[in-house]
Amino acid sequence: MPTARNASPPGIRQNQGQIIAAENNSAAVIRETPLPWGKLSVLLAVRLSDPINFSLVLPFIYKMVSEFDVVKSPKDVAFYSGLIMASLSISQTMTVMYWGRLSDRIGRRPVILIGLVGNTATTILFGMSRSFTWALITRSMNGMFIGTSSVVKSVVVEISDDTNRPRMMAMLPLAWNLGAVVGASIGGIFADPVHQYPGLFGSSKVFATFPYLLPSLIGSIVAVFGFIMGIYQLDETLVKETCVVTAPLVPRLSTNAANELTPLVGRDVESTVVEVEQRSIRDLLTPTVIRVMTTNALMCMSVSMSDQLYPIFAATKPSDGGLGFEFRKIGYSLAISGIAVLYVQLIAYPKLALKHGVLFCYQAGMKILIPVFIAIPFLSLLADKVKSAIDVAIPDASPLLSLPAISTPWGALSLDYCLLWALLTFLLLARIAGDVLAFTSINLITANVAPSRADLGFMNGAQQMAMSFTRILGPLVSGTAWSWSIKHSLPFPFNSHFAWMLCALLMAVASYMSHTLPNSVNKFAADNRTRAGNNEISNSNAE
Template structure:
């Protein structure tokens, strides 16, 4: 093989793009949008809500309690996320999705009725326990797409996240405390005077109700072995995989004979590594399938690399139902495990900074914050989110097709390590003498200088673009790493549980670290800048970890299309 042909073989080539099942993806996207709404809804007013609970007389310690309340949601998701994923493999994605949305209808209302810190934490835990939608949505997108259109399909996930991240802060920032902000409309309302944070929660519940009704009426199941005649389809697939293994084995035998006949000079031309990525990935799963369907005395054929998952014959029958034991074995070994760790890492530092930014922005200026109002925080987050929605839909699919998911993941984490520390500059920028006047707008006491607003929006937009790069890519990499599509739900739920653990630790640790940084009096980087420096360090460490991942993750282990309309 010449160097030119070798170079050509190494370039990324995708099959003709399969049309996306747009209606089904739109329904799934509606559910996907609700989760970030539920998570970010409280961001603009959570500091003031906890302060109103009178948990501490010192505003420097409020951040600790805010972190506890913010972490409660993710802790609850950690406790139930794996169970929802296993249940979706057995009972289907659709019923689990509908149960999660139903919980998202009731819990926001109960949260808006909170009058004590304990009640708020308990409801936030219940809210997270009933919300198992994220892993189900990610799994369904993987089942509704194939390798040719997965970049566009999976770009819906951060699109949903950022759309919800726009809607959530808008609802929370503009509708919180309506008696104070809109006295002409709500000035006489006893209900909203007693419960100042109920209105955004009611609107949030209404959106979830709309998503539940539409998905109940129109969403179809995507798990193939739940469909009629699925046993026959699985038998056909098993036979096809067996035939592929047979052909590939004989191809390798011929290669070996050719190599022995022509000597070592042919080594660069005829090795097992010259096989197409699709065949190699297919044979990985084929080996597992043969191991599952043969007796223990039969020795599986090596395919040039370790089998990523040892699947017991009793656990993995290609024509049988999904087994929790086999699914967990896949999720906790090899490439799926490495991608899950990476996904948990980016989840940790992303939610860490997303939770800490509103707290830092609302902290009084003299204490190292920006002294911004809930409305100013909500608008800043929303404006940056609008920019990212556009970039997500039009830019990311093109970048991913050109670079691959793995390279996008690495670029996203490195850029984040550069952008996030720049937030600390805003405090000094606002404090520095300037001839620029303050912008007197609807932002009330949260007004900033024009130059500060420009830099703030630019940094928030860049930060969100980083999360688009590494979050979308992480979802694709996890999906590509699964050798048996029946266990996609279990693998995604394991990755989501790991992310939930990271998201639980992130805010709780962030609140403690931020309170500590404001009270010690230490200089840079241990002052208010410490949360930004810490985030950048973890992001950079994640990049170095990704350098150990195999480039084969840019292709699916098994290409299998399912396109309900």
Template sequence: MQSVFKETPLPWAQLIPLLAVRLSEPIQYAIVLPFVYKMIEGFNIAESPKDIAFYASLLFSSFAVAQTLTIMYWSRLSDRIGRRPVLLMGLSGNLVSFLLFSVSTSFYMALGARSLNGLLAGNVAVIKSVLAEISDDTNRARIMALLPLVWNVGSVTGSAIGGIFADPARMFPGVFGGIKIFIVFPYLLPCLIGSTVTLIGLFSGLFVVKETLVRKSGSLSETTPLISPKPQRTIRQLMTPTVTTVMFNNALTSLVISMSDQTYPIFAATSSDDGGLGFDSRSIGYSLAISGLAVFYLQLVVYPRLEHRYGALYCYKLGQMLLIPYLLLMPCLSSIAGIGVGLWPVLVGLLLVRVAGQVLAFTSINLLTVNLAPTREDLGFMNGAQQLAMSATRVLGPLIGGLAWTWSLKHGLAYPFNYHFVWVLSASLTSFSLYLAQSIPDTVNKFAADLNR
């Protein structure tokens, strides 16, 4: 008789406050995208519009540079003092630094605020550890799939907030035209709205989120969370060949997505004569928000079924295969934008392909990383190492993307070194990542910490 798969019910009482904590970072990230071009333009630091992409890349990279310096510290600290206090420190830092960013009056002030945000941003690695600790093999895929879902929900919401409420004194003069603070700080309002989500996450962490890694003595039950008295494994012991390959693939995927995602708003804001779409902030926000709506169905319905049937490794490869046509076709839309006919249906279609590829790739790489942890007390290290790799490539991604975009516009060479260049480069890196993934064994589809009990 064929066994019936029975899934452990999701622990929503813990999941909902944890997801509220996680939601703040993607909202803060996405709010900036629709207006970053205009913000840098207003700082009067770029010599020409073609140089704005370079300064935008510095702004985006500063967060990742700073996060790279501290992410392992926060991850290992959570293995020692617990997950909850680290989450609360991260949220407090996010709130302060984001508000500083919103009132920046110069490029270097904005750069400093973004850097401070990165130094204090260790929550994502810690939350992955918590989710692994409150799940089992029957529901871990669904629970881990919620992380990119929350990211995409935050991206959709943040893009809409940033696109609609940026420069409110000019966009809504009847409501905000007489409020001086919104004239002096045109990007304060969307950042204030985004900060309310961070406050909700902070209160959730204070009053609702429970510690999942605590040291206890006395009698134990099956649900008692523990820190193992065993010494922590060394980095050399943990970084096996399979772990190294998965981490490298994770880094490549993150590099490509950070390059393309942070090039898109610059590409969209650039005039069609220079290889862009000629969008304003509102159109950029709408395009990101509309395409992001599909993530609910993909994340909650499609991904768990695919992962249960084929495994996380297969889903990762499928996600990579979807990203390649998106990357190659996106710059072709500039010619359609110049004509002015049929742009939006094609654009939304391509952005939907992007969302599907990212959902499959990022959800799977998160799950594979968790599965590779030999024991539960190594989860902090594994998730921290993954986030370190992602942070490092998110330093390079915006820089490479911004420099490649600026270089291609200034030199005016033929294809593929024209405005297609950054997209073709991203597609080539994705193809290489897909090639490397062929060497990852299928054993990564099982949670090693449960197998090693």
């Protein structure tokens, strides 16, 4: 019968051999295989470019859309902002499966490089938006190329083993979260430079015409750098999986007549290497895979809604249930989350995953996010108190633009202002911790349920497609819910809390469904299949 064998590169075979030896020796202590920093650094640079170009629009999307002619009322800005954000995810959903399957055929390297080039060009074009239509089209084009991020996950799985895979997979959300922090900071600091920095850019006609071009150009630098590193440093990791078919060796009869010395059946066996074909979609969609994809979709739906909701919530007036921040303050608040990323991603998560398993970490992340989503809208009450007091002390003052000085007549307000930022910082740090636990774990779980390495591209592509689909609905649902809630004077929870409560509800359902997953999702199934094939070959040879 056919037996599986993975034609892996020497480094991967060595890693697998270390694990097999440790399994065979009950007294052996499994040690983590050293990380391949050369290849990993290239992947991190590639991975970093996507979130930077994605998140740099968040601080100024509210102001950008409010300047388009299509907006008739400030309360409609959230809806049209949601359309622009959803357009990226629509295009990503339509193309992500294509990129995953294409990488299984032509290789990981060319697909990643194509995505970097497209990401750079479309981000710059989006920065030149002067109309809603242009912004919608260029954002959609950008979504076509960021779907290649699922291929990076396949490469990480292919260059890792069970001992270092949790740490390497943790690097991907780390790059994403750091990139999101950097991107949000770039968008908040460099948007509309003519008015923010008149001394430097006051005479620039280009940036006066395209106020959001500068952050787009700066954000694209990382993608260009990643492309250059990919050209010279990124090796192809796709290895066709094969199986060994053993059969009795039957001699060919010559034209001469056979005599009594001619054996009827050969005693030796002949080995034929046959490439393993990719499974059909129906074969891959097992009950466990379907449950993984469903809870992943619900979790991503909740997070994508909150990602779109927060900058709109922060920019909305406190009287309408927001914080009243201008886009630079929104960028600063988004950058706060970077404080927790390094510790949670590099130190806490690998230890938790090795001790408790990735399924436990996934469930813990969602349990953290539920109360965070419920608590965030209550900050508007404190922001409204600060804004009202500032209006009394300084008429026509901009809301929350600077920290009130203690020496001013209304210096006591600084206590409420500091409390607002302290609570906001705590909630954003908790939110990023939950994001890291949930997304890192679901990436590992998705790879773990892949039956073979030949199906990794499909599995990661399917996960990315599910995430992209929820990112279509997320901005639309959250934007519509927010606009509806602030237009109507309804009691709690149908007031400005309504959209945040929807996020918490979806996360609660995803958390409940995650408890139906088996503990087998904690291990990489493809390696188990490979070891079983190797053991079967060894037993056959021994017989």
